[in-house]
Amino acid sequence: MIVRDILNESTKALEAAQIPSARLDAEVLLAFCLGCDRLEFLKNPERRLDPAQRAAFDKLISRRLRWEPVAYITGRKAFWTFTLEVSNDVLIPRPDTEVIVEEMLQIAKKSDAARIKILEIGTGSGAIAIAVASEIPHASITATDISFAALNVARRNAESLGLQNQIDFRQGDLFEPVEGVFDIIASNPPYIGAQEYQELSDGVRSFEPREALFAGESGLEFYEKLIYQAQCHLEKNGWLLLEIGARQEKDVCRIMEASGFYDHIEMRRDYAGLPRVIRARRKVSG
Numbered sequence: 001m002i003v004r005d006i007l008n009e010s011t012k013a014l015e016a017a018q019i020p021s022a023r024l025d026a027e028v029l030l031a032f033c034l035g036c037d038r039l040e041f042l043k044n045p046e047r048r049l050d051p052a053q054r055a056a057f058d059k060l061i062s063r064r065l066r067w068e069p070v071a072y073i074t075g076r077k078a079f080w081t082f083t084l085e086v087s088n089d090v091l092i093p094r095p096d097t098e099v100i101v102e103e104m105l106q107i108a109k110k111s112d113a114a115r116i117k118i119l120e121i122g123t124g125s126g127a128i129a130i131a132v133a134s135e136i137p138h139a140s141i142t143a144t145d146i147s148f149a150a151l152n153v154a155r156r157n158a159e160s161l162g163l164q165n166q167i168d169f170r171q172g173d174l175f176e177p178v179e180g181v182f183d184i185i186a187s188n189p190p191y192i193g194a195q196e197y198q199e200l201s202d203g204v205r206s207f208e209p210r211e212a213l214f215a216g217e218s219g220l221e222f223y224e225k226l227i228y229q230a231q232c233h234l235e236k237n238g239w240l241l242l243e244i245g246a247r248q249e250k251d252v253c254r255i256m257e258a259s260g261f262y263d264h265i266e267m268r269r270d271y272a273g274l275p276r277v278i279r280a281r282r283k284v285s286g
C-alpha cells in the first residue's frame with residue numbers, strides 16, 4: 001500500500017473514533033514509524049510501505065484509536081525550542097505552559113543578581129526548569145517533584161540537552177526537599193477539581209498521571225499550600241509564579257491577597273486569550 005492511501009485510510013478510522021486532529025496524528029505517527037520527517041513522505045505520496053512497516057503503523061494507529069495521546073505513543077513532545085522525552089509517568093507539557101516560562105524569563109532578565117536562584121515545584125518532564133536553564137546560563141535551578149518516576153524522566157531530559165549541571169532535581173512533597181531562599185518560585189501544580197476531572201477528555205483522564213492533574217474537590221488545594229509556604233522560601237521582592245486553569249483567576253488572586261504576603265499581583269493570558277499565569281511579588285515587610 002502507498003503512503004497516500006494509508007494516510008487516507010487511517011485518518012478516516014481516527015475521524016470515525018472522533019479523535020481531534022486525525023490527519024495530523026496519522027502523519028505524525030507515520031513519520032515516527034518510518035523514522036523520517038513528515039515532509040519526506042508528504043513530498044512522495046506514492047512511496048510504498050513494506051509489510052513490516054505497515055504492521056508497525058497499524059499498531060500505532062490502534063493505540064491512538066483507544067485515545068492514547070500521540071506524545072505517549074512516540075515518547076516525545078516538542079516544548080519551547082527542544083523536544084522532550086515523555087512517558088506516562090509525566091504530564092505531557094502543554095504549549096500554554098510556555099507562558100509561565102516567558103514570565104520567568106522576563107523577571108530573570110531584569111534581575112541584576114550574578115547567580116539568580118530559581119525553584120520549580122512539580123517539574124514533571126522538566127519542561128519549565130529546562131526551558132529556563134536553556135535561556136539563562138547564570139540561573140541556578142532547583143526542580144522538585146513528588147514522583148521519583150517523573151524525576152527520572154526530567155533528569156534524562158536535562159542530560160540530553162547538556163543542562164544537568166544547572167538543575168538540581170529533588171524528590172519530595174512541595175517545599176519539603178528544599179532549603180534556602182529563591183529569587184523566583186514557579187509552579188504548574190495539579191489544578192483540576194473533582195467536577196473538571198470528570199469533564200477531561202478520555203485521552204487525558206485515562207492516560208496522564210492522576211497525581212499530576214487532580215487537586216482535590218475544588219482544584220485549589222495546591223494554590224493554598226504554595227501561596228502560604230512559598231513566602232518562607234522567597235527573597236524579599238522575589239516572585240511567585242503560578243500557572244492556573246482558565247476559570248481560577250479570581251480564586252487564586254483572592255488566596256494571594258488574603259495571605260497578606262504579596263503585592264504586584266498580576267495575571268497573564270495565554271495565546272488563546274485565557275487567564276493562564278498569576279505572578280506576585282513577596283512584600284518587603286511580609
Ligand code: SAM
Nearest residue numbers: 093122123124145146147173174188189190212
Ligand atoms: N511542570 C510540568 C509541566 O508544566 O508540564 C508538570 C506539571 S503537572 C501539572 C504537576 C506536577 O506536580 C506533576 O509532575 C506531579 O507529579 C507533581 N506533584 C503533584 N503533587 C506534588 C507534591 N505534593 N509535591 C511536589 N510535586 C507534586
Ligand code: GLN
Nearest residue numbers: 188189190191192212213
Ligand atoms: N492544562 C492541563 C489540562 O487541562 C492541566 C494541567 C494542570 O492541572 N496543571 O489538562
